[in-house]
Amino acid sequence: MGPTSRNHKSSQKDVAPNEAKPPRYPQRNRSITASASASAFASPAVANSRVAKERPSSSTAGEGEPQETVLKLPSIPTLPARMAKLVPLEGLGCEAAVGSLTPSREREYKVTNKHTEGRRPVYAIVFNFLDVRYYDIFATACGPRLSTYRCLMNGKFALLQSYLDDDMNESFFTVSWACDIDGNPLLVAAGSTGIIRVINCATEKIYKSLVGHGGSVNEIKSQPSNPSLIISASKDESIKLWNVQTGILILVFGGVGGHRHEVLGVDFHTSDIYRFLSCGMDNTVRIWSMKEFWEYVEKSYSWTDATSKFPTKFVQFPVLCAEIHSNYVDCTKWLGDFVLSKSVENEILLWESITKEENPGEGHIDVLQKYPVPECNIWFMKFSCDFHHNQLAIGNRDGKVYVWKVQTSPPVLIARLNNPQVKSAIRQTAVSFDGSTILACTEDGNIWRWDEVDHPTAPVPSKKQK
Amino acid sequence: MAGDSRNEPMFCEEGSSESGYVLCVIDSLKKKITSDRFVYIQKRVEENSIKLSPITLHSHNLSKNRQTSTSNSTDLVSNLLTKRKEDALCAVNSRESSPDESEGANCQDECSSTVIVGGNLSARNSVRPIRLPEVATLPPYTTWIFLDRNQRMQEDQSVLGRRRIYYDTNCGEALICSDSEDEAVEDEEEKKEFKDSEDCIIRMTIQECGMSDAVLETLARDIERAPDDIKARYEILQGEKPEGSSKKVSELNVKMEDVYGDKDLDAALDSFDNLFCRRCLVFDCKLHGCSQDLVFPTEKQAPLCSSDEGTPCGIHCYKLVSKPDAIMEIDSHLLVDVEEPTSDNLKDQIGSNKKKLGSSGQKTKSQQSESSSTARVSSESSESEVQLLSNKSPQHSPGLSKNKLGAKGGIKKSTNRRIAERILMSVKKGQQEMSPDSNSIVNGCHWPRDMKLRSDTRSGIKDSVVSSQCNSPSTRSFRKKGTLQMENNSSFVDAQSDSMEDTNNEHSATDGCDSSRKEECVDESICRQEAHGRSWKVIEQGLLLKGLEIFGKNSCLIARNLLGGMKTCTDVFQYMNYIENSSASGALSGVDSLVKGYMKGNELRTRSRFVRRRGRVRRLKYTWKTAGYHFIRKRITERKDQPCRQYTPCGCQSACGKQCPCLTNGTCCEKYCGCPKMCKNRFRGCHCAKSQCRSRQCPCFAADRECDPDVCRNCWVGCGDGTLGVPNQRGDNYECRNMKLLLKQQQRVLLGRSDVSGWGAFLKNSVGKHEYLGEYTGELISHKEADKRGKIYDRENSSFLFNLNNEYVLDAYRMGDKLKFANHSPDPNCYAKVIMVAGDHRVGIFAKERISAGEELFYDYRYEPDRAPAWARKPEGPGAKDDAQPSTGRAKKLAH
Known part of the structure; x- marks a missing residue:
């Protein structure tokens, strides 16, 4: 049973007995109990990974990895300069602007719909912002099921597609939209088994299954300007960069300077194609750069050989490691060059890193703003923003959604969405393109929809309605 | 100030009035700083949002382009998502007048309070779930880095003093794996630096109120520091102002000028001494670390003789002059x-x-x-x-x-x-x-x-x-x-x-x-x-x-x-x-x-060494079967069941006496010690000839050591095709077989899904009995650290700790090689052995029997009985050894 509060035992009551997230494996690596798990598995596409490699029925098959060859020098990557380890400054002159919890009622929302997705918790809900045609389409992940919906006028949903994993033990934790190079919409999802499923929504067929993570995958994000690149954050303490077009594992971010515990969240920078954020159970937020390895990214598009032969690289050191939280950091997001990050501490922080130009290893974190979110002290509670990053929505343990205006100082609480019916924890929210519709998915398997009151005739992108 | 002085007579306590004033000043300063801060934040946020808007616009354009590019290439029919989207709209439109609307109206009326019943999905039944075929999952693992040799843990990798929070699976209580006491101590020790805001307050307040004890006192109370510190800081601040950056520049220039200048060799060699590992002969050695104690050998090597006597070395050669x-x-x-x-x-x-x-005056x-x-x-x-x-x-x-x-x-x-x-x-x-x-x-x-x-x-x-x-x-x-x-x-x-x-x-x-x-x-x-x-x-x-x-x-x-x-x-x-x-x-x-x-x-x-050398050979022969060897052999047998002792070279400049750290520590002196070769505590290597270094007859083998070509008499290994010169034919034409770790002569090991559990290590080629398979590498951590980490690993029921010696434990959790995946078995086909190789303990995995190609490797983890996890406990039986010692730590693997 995973998502539990540090100081709140009772929150577990809400959690269905079998459906806690993420379930802990009995990781009995050393077990002598013969659990015949050696089933030859055939996957549509098995991605290579450094250690993860299936053994065909006889174990004689050689492994392409350099680590086992004796003569070849081991490919320990050249370690760049040590990362900057930054902590926030405290005290006078370093205060953050804290938002007030009194709603400004700038926009009024009301519940317009509820849809029961299943009995298992819905962990992810996300709008497709990659293609203007699909701005009103969102995807959800509930247990082994992935669904795509359309937000209709008058608060209705229309189920478009539904995908069900044959492995009923699968529980998808995250779902993300991506595109192949032709622009076809892809749905990328992963969860407890650690297998990343890439589904082509245009053909409604599984496109690739990316195998490589040694633990559950907690979040997947796609690169906004190259949407066939995705990064996945995993329990195996690494972040992996994949090319979903070719199914290649390009880079692995982890190792000496990597996360020391499960990685819970990642986010690509909105404009800098090289940088991304990651956060995890080791209470840190890290900024990584793949600038030096960009040639591999380019190579991955034109790779025609077996995916396992691709020279996957390890990136061991992030650019920066920020120790601003004292508990699990489960969601983080870029806001321009600023970073929004949320820990299990009832607030979201907006901060920037200030490093000295001559010595990037030194500096500090400047926490600019705080967005309080009461009763939000259990982990795996994610927030989301609208397309323009103007407003942010986050649910809490009691089923309330706080909608913050992000880019004002001090922050303004636009609205607090509550409904007595919504009782269980809200795991993830989705804000439509213009912020007029807010969706929330809950622990008890429901999707709730709020629409802006004076927006009755114009649900998500009105201009696109034909 | 004027007002203040006027008020003075009225107050009996001069100090209080002044401190009141100072407080007032401080307070206003603080307010100013805070408001400045908020203005700053506002400015930054605004700047950021201005920067952000073109970015979002750009991605909006990108998404628009995607629409146009695909609509050209794929028509509407082939894109099922688009098709379904349109279908959904049609379905809704057709049912526009059906009960949906009333329900919707209902919602609107009582937006926040009423019960909304059921889903009002349109076209729900028309969607049949598309099945995703099952894909076999990988056994779980944590990302790890390949190591070809052990590494000492770096400071920042320690879990000591670090908060690590675990939520218990059942009750949701957090277990924080850290010593809170340690942390508290560290925090106190840390000397707080003055922040900009504090500097500002100090400067402004003193400028405003003048420098007096009372002012300092108040300031000190307010920003929680000693008055002396504040005074000192103020002086620094005053000093800083006029000089500014020019000072820095000049300093830099000076530095640039004499990189070598008047530095003597020791200073210049400082970084060499600190960074160069004299044992591994590499810079920045990951195993022995930086800033090792320098050990200077008592015996110096004979200076190199020049071979080309007579030929000048160049135009400036003394021979030409x-x-x-x-x-x-x-x-x-x-x-x-x-x-x-x-x-x-x-x-x-x-x-x-x-x-x-004396009489210089006369000589003018x-x-x-x-x-x-x-x-x-x-x-x-x-x-x-x-x-x-x-x-x-x-x-x-x-x-x-x-x-x-x-x-x-x-x-x-x-x-x-x-x-x-x-x-x-x-x-x-x-x-x-x-x-x-x-x-x-x-x-x-x-x-x-x-x-x-x-x-x-x-x-x-x-x-x-x-x-x-x-x-x-x-x-x-x-x-x-x-x-x-x-x-x-x-x-x-x-x-x-x-x-x-x-x-x-x-x-x-x-x-x-x-x-x-x-x-x-x-x-x-x-x-x-x-x-x-x-x-x-x-x-x-x-x-x-x-x-x-x-x-x-x-x-x-x-x-x-x-x-x-x-x-x-x-x-x-x-x-x-x-x-x-x-x-x-x-x-x-x-x-x-x-x-x-x-x-x-x-x-x-x-000269004297020449004499000595002659003596040494003889004595070596003499002592070989006597004191030194037996002494060590005895020690070996005595310590059989005890953990090996970590060796650190001693710097004794004469034969090692009672004070020798090696001797007190219970290790032999090695070639890295400073002591002369005559030292009685030295391990003298073996004299074996003809492949003899594989039984306990060989003193090296018996002492769980690899032969060392620098020390052993006849142990050598040929390399290349002989063009580089073959070492003197000591012994017969024989290569020592007891140097496999040193020479990295390991077998090819494959990683795969274990037949037993999780991952397993497999052998590519068949090997004979007692063949060396590979090394179990990892991070060298202290026992204290290992206990801390063990706590974490035990929660995950997956531990890669291996007891190395009295000082170190190997942890292959994040760094190691593939042999870390070899599983435990009470009836294994391999065994692990801690071997001393060139002064370092290393873990070799050896074949216990003949292993054919493709077989999975197992060895006995030899967990101490009371610490072993359930799956590693020996089956209860008469054969179960009962050599349990009182245990305090965590489950760690042991070698044979």
């Missing part, structure tokens, strides 16, 4: 006899000098005439006409030169200065120009005067000329030694002359042994040496010292390898001679005498 060494030696023998009188002469001169100096006339003549000479000589000078020299009768020496004392300052300046100039010139032939003689001409000048100083006339001249340290040292040295000077000069004879040989050959000429030569040589001593920087001398250590007295090699670009071979040669010859006088400055000391000592040492 001078005649070969042999001649020089003969010369020096001859010279001893020849120069005996000269030195007497000099002594006389000096004696007379002293007398003359002759002095004047002399001074003019010297001036002339100097001007002429500065023309650097060798011929001229040699013509000139006969003119000076011995008496004259004697006079000259004595008379110098009274020369007018102005002349002196001029001469001195000229001399300095010419010295510089001489240093710059590299062709020694003509120059040296020019120098030689100048130096007599220089020497005389110095003798002036010694006799007590301290004028500015001399001080201006005394730039180089060596000159200074001469001066310090003062008059006493003067007496020595003659002998010193003698000694010098022979070294320099070679340069003068040509002249003396042509001119014959004219006594005055001789004297000039002597002078010349001294002064030339002076020039050398003077221009040798500290670092150069240090390098020379090292060079002597490495190459012996081979100026070619020293100059080429260590002093390239700084000194030529000739320079080195001459300097060495200078040092050597000046030994008798002891008239050397610090470093010089050090160099000298080394040169002397080295000779002695080489």
Whole structure:
């Protein structure tokens, strides 16, 4: 049973007995109990990974990895300069602007719909912002099921597609939209088994299954300007960069300077194609750069050989490691060059890193703003923003959604969405393109929809309605 | 302030009013800072949002483009998502008037309170779930880095003192794996730095209220620091202002100038000493770390002999300048006899000098005439006409030169200065120009005067000329030694002359042994040496010292390898001679005498070692089966069941006694120790011949050590095709088989899905019994750290800890190699063994039996019975050993 509060035992009551997230494996690596798990598995596409490699029925098959060859020098990557380890400054002159919890009622929302997705918790809900045609389409992940919906006028949903994993033990934790190079919409999802499923929504067929993570995958994000690149954050303490077009594992971010515990969240920078954020159970937020390895990214598009032969690289050191939280950091997001990050501490922080130009290893974190979110002290509670990053929505343990205006100082609480019916924890929210519709998915398997009151005739992108 | 003073009489307590005022000031300052901060935040956020808007616009455009690009390539029908989207809309539209609407209206009316029943999905039934075929999952693992050798844990990898939060699976309680006490202590120790805001408050408040104890007191209370700190800080702040950045720049310049400058060799070598691992011979060794204790071996290696005697090393080779060494030696023998009188002469001169100096006032006339003549000479000589000078020299009768020496004392300052300046100039010139032939003689001409000048100083006339001249340290040292040295000077000069004879040989050959000429030569040589001593920087001398250590007295090699670009071979040669010859006088400055000391000592040492070496072999044979070996063997058997002891080289400079850290620690001395090879505590390696190093007969094998080609007599390994030379045929044509870890002769291991659980390690090729398979590498962590980590790993039921020795545990969790995935079995086909390889303990995995290709590898983790996880417990039976010790730590693997 995973998502539990540090100081709140009772929150577990809400959690269905079998459906806690993420379930802990009995990781009995050393077990002598013969659990015949050696089933030859055939996957549509098995991605290579450094250690993860299936053994065909006889174990004689050689492994392409350099680590086992004796003569070849081991490919320990050249370690760049040590990362900057930054902590926030405290005290006078370093205060953050804290938002007030009194709603400004700038926009009024009301519940317009509820849809029961299943009995298992819905962990992810996300709008497709990659293609203007699909701005009103969102995807959800509930247990082994992935669904795509359309937000209709008058608060209705229309189920478009539904995908069900044959492995009923699968529980998808995250779902993300991506595109192949032709622009076809892809749905990328992963969860407890650690297998990343890439589904082509245009053909409604599984496109690739990316195998490589040694633990559950907690979040997947796609690169906004190259949407066939995705990064996945995993329990195996690494972040992996994949090319979903070719199914290649390009880079692995982890190792000496990597996360020391499960990685819970990642986010690509909105404009800098090289940088991304990651956060995890080791209470840190890290900024990584793949600038030096960009040639591999380019190579991955034109790779025609077996995916396992691709020279996957390890990136061991992030650019920066920020120790601003004292508990699990489960969601983080870029806001321009600023970073929004949320820990299990009832607030979201907006901060920037200030490093000295001559010595990037030194500096500090400047926490600019705080967005309080009461009763939000259990982990795996994610927030989301609208397309323009103007407003942010986050649910809490009691089923309330706080909608913050992000880019004002001090922050303004636009609205607090509550409904007595919504009782269980809200795991993830989705804000439509213009912020007029807010969706929330809950622990008890429901999707709730709020629409802006004076927006009755114009649900998500009105201009696109034909 | 005015108001404050007015109010003063009204208040009884002056302090309180003032502190009240100060508080007020502080308060307003704080408010200002806070408001400034918010303004700043606002500004930053605004800037950011301005930056962000074009970015989102750009991605919006991108998403628009995607629409257009795909609508061209794929039509609507083939894109099912688009199709379904349209379908959904149609479905809704068709049912527009159906119950949906009323429901919707219902919602709108009671937006926040009413119950919304059920889903109002349209077209729900038309969607049938599309099945995703099952894909076999990987066994779980944590990302790890491949290591080909063990690594010591880096500081920041420690889990000690780090908060690590775990939520319990059942009750949701957090388990924080850290010592809260440790953290608290650390926090307190940390000295808080002044922040900008505090600086601002301090500066402004003191400016406003003036500096007084009360103000400081209040300030201190307010920002929670000691008043003294604040005062000091204020002074710093005041000081900082005017200088600003210019100071920094100048500092930087200074730094740039003397990267080497006056640094001596030790300082320059500091980073080398700290970063270079003398055991692994690499920089920044990951295994032994930086800043190891330096261990200097007692026994120095014999200096390298140069193979190419006779062939000059380059255009500046001393061999080109001078005649070969042999001649020089003969010369020096001859010279001893020849120069005996000269030195007497000099002594006389000096004696007379002293007398003359005592009554210098009477000698003014002759002095004047002399001074003019010297001036002339100097001007002429500065023309650097060798011929001229040699013509000139006969003119000076011995008496004259004697006079000259004595008379110098009274020369007018102005002349002196001029001469001195000229001399300095010419010295510089001489240093710059590299062709020694003509120059040296020019120098030689100048130096007599220089020497005389110095003798002036010694006799007590301290004028500015001399001080201006005394730039180089060596000159200074001469001066310090003062008059006493003067007496020595003659002998010193003698000694010098022979070294320099070679340069003068040509002249003396042509001119014959004219006594005055001789004297000039002597002078010349001294002064030339002076020039050398003077221009040798500290670092150069240090390098020379090292060079002597490495190459012996081979100026070619020293100059080429260590002093390239700084000194030529000739320079080195001459300097060495200078040092050597000046030994008798002891008239050397610090470093010089050090160099000298080394040169002397080295000779002695080489000789004595030669003797010793002869003895050693014999004794080694003798002791082989006696004391040393048995002592160690006994220890081996005694300690069989105890963890191995970590070895750290001792720095004993004589045979290790009771204080030797190795001995007290219970380890043998190794080749990395400083102690002589004779040390009784040394492990002496084996003498085995013919593949004998695989049984307990071999002392190395018996001691769980690998043979070391540096130590063992017959153990060696051939490499290459023999073109690089084969080592001496010690023993038979046999290669030692007990060096596999050292040589990394491991088997190919494959990683795959275990037949038992999770991952497993498999063997690619079949091997025989006792074959070495590979090394279990990992992070070297302390036992304390291991217990902490073990706590975490036990929660995950997956531990990669391996007990290495009394100090370290191997952790392969994040770093290691594939053998870390070999599973446990009570009936294994492999075994692990901790082996000492070149002073380090390493874990080798060996085949317990014949293993055929493709078999999975298992070994017994040998967890201590009460700490073992359930799956690793031995099945209860009569065979179960019961050697349980009281255990305190976490489950760690053990070797056999």
